[in-house]
Amino acid sequence: xxxxxxxxxxxxxxxxxxxxxxxxxxxxxxxxxxxxxxxxxxxxxxxxxxxxxxxxxxxxxxxxxxxxxxxxxxxxxxxxxxxxxxxxxxxxxxxxxxxxxxxxxxxxxxxxxxxxxxxxxxxxxxxxxxxxxxxxxxxxxxxxxxxxxxxxxxxxxxxxxxxxxxxxxxxxxxxxxxxxxxxxxxxxxxxxxxxxxxxxx
Numbered sequence: 001x002x003x004x005x006x007x008x009x010x011x012x013x014x015x016x017x018x019x020x021x022x023x024x025x026x027x028x029x030x031x032x033x034x035x036x037x038x039x040x041x042x043x044x045x046x047x048x049x050x051x052x053x054x055x056x057x058x059x060x061x062x063x064x065x066x067x068x069x070x071x072x073x074x075x076x077x078x079x080x081x082x083x084x085x086x087x088x089x090x091x092x093x094x095x096x097x098x099x100x101x102x103x104x105x106x107x108x109x110x111x112x113x114x115x116x117x118x119x120x121x122x123x124x125x126x127x128x129x130x131x132x133x134x135x136x137x138x139x140x141x142x143x144x145x146x147x148x149x150x151x152x153x154x155x156x157x158x159x160x161x162x163x164x165x166x167x168x169x170x171x172x173x174x175x176x177x178x179x180x181x182x183x184x185x186x187x188x189x190x191x192x193x194x195x196x197x198x199x200x201x
Contacts, residue, residue, distance in 0.1 A: 069190060069191070069192045070189075070190070070191040070192065070197055070200065071105045071106075071188060071189070071190055072105075072188070072189040072191075072200055073105055073187060073188060073189075074101075074186065074187045074188065074189060075187075076184065076187075077182075077183065077184030077185055077186055077187045078101065078113075078159050078183045078184060078186045078187075079159065079183065079184060080159050080160065080161050080183065081159060081160075082158075082159040083156055083157070083158050083159070084101075084156065084157040084159075084189060084200075084201075085154065085155070085156050085199065085200065085201045086099055086154075086155045086156075086157075086191055086197070086199075086200055087152070087153070087154045087155070087197075087198050087199040087200075088152070088153060088191075088195040088196055088197045088198050088199075089150070089151070089152045089153075089195060089196040089198065090120075090147055090148065090149055090150060090151055090152075090153065090194065090195050091149065091150075091194040091195055091196070092149050092150050093149065093194070094120045094147075094149055094193070094194035094195070095119075095120060095121065095193075095194055096117060096118060096119050096120065096193050096194060097117070097118040097147070097192070097193030097194060097195050098115065098116070098117045098118070098190070098191070098192050098193050099115070099116045099155065099157075099189070099190070099191050100112055100114065100115040100116075100189070100190040100191075101113045101114045101115075101157070101186045101188070101189060101190075102186065102187075102188045102189075102190060103180065103185050103186055103187060103188070104187070104188060105187070105188035105190075109133060110130075110188075111129075111130050111131055111132065111133070111180050111185075112128075112129055112130040112180070113129055113164075113178065113179065113180035113183070113185075113186040114127065114129055114157070114164050114176055114186075115127065115128050115129065115130075116155075116157075116166065118147055118193070120147065120149070120194075123145040124140055124142075124145075125140065125142050125145070125173070125174065126138055126139070126140050127139045127140070127166075127174065127176045129176075129179040129180060131179050131180055136179060139174070139176060141174070142173060142174050143173070143174075144173075146168040146169060146171065146173060147168070152198075153168060153169060154168065154169055154170070155167070155168050156168075156170075159183065162177060162178060163175045163176055163177045163178060164176045164178070
């Protein structure tokens with residue numbers, strides 16, 4: 001259903017991928033951050049030269065794009081009780097990590113049911129969704145910040161009946177009510193940012 005990825009000699013990533021606007025104070029060093037068109041941002045997310053990743057595809061349409069954004073197809077779309085897992089190692093000097101659940105794997109204007117953006121400078125984890133082409137109200141309250149530079153992490157996204165529940169390293173972090181319906185319309189997982197991605201399942 002998704003891409004299984006194993007890092008070979010430190011598959012690292014640079015830049016960031018995000019679809020949702022983020023307050024300017026969170027991205028002071030990036031003047032272009034608010035240009036939220038996929039084709040503009042994806043060109044800034046690439047693998048470090050001379051480093052590679054080995055991967056085994058579990059579905060034909062799952063792939064690592066040349067720009068380094070990992071895209072997995074969710075066969076049949078999301079369903080209640082489904083669990084998504086993203087595992088990786090944070091880079092030594094990270095700015096952000098983004099995980100997004102979208103309606104289409106390639107369309108830059110597609111609706112997004114959930115985007116989780118980890119902002120290290122402000123120790124913030126932002127959640128938002130895009131419905132009918134419009135971004136909604138951003139949510140950012142969290143009880144703690146679980147990510148650290150150079151450390152491994154495991155993010156789980158659980159699909160409950162009315163909301164996503166997000167856990168990091170087995171500990172509940174936050175929830176996000178469904179805004180894109182039906183849930184099965186979410187058929188693509190995007191992962192990008194300042195990390196070494198080791199597993200998506």
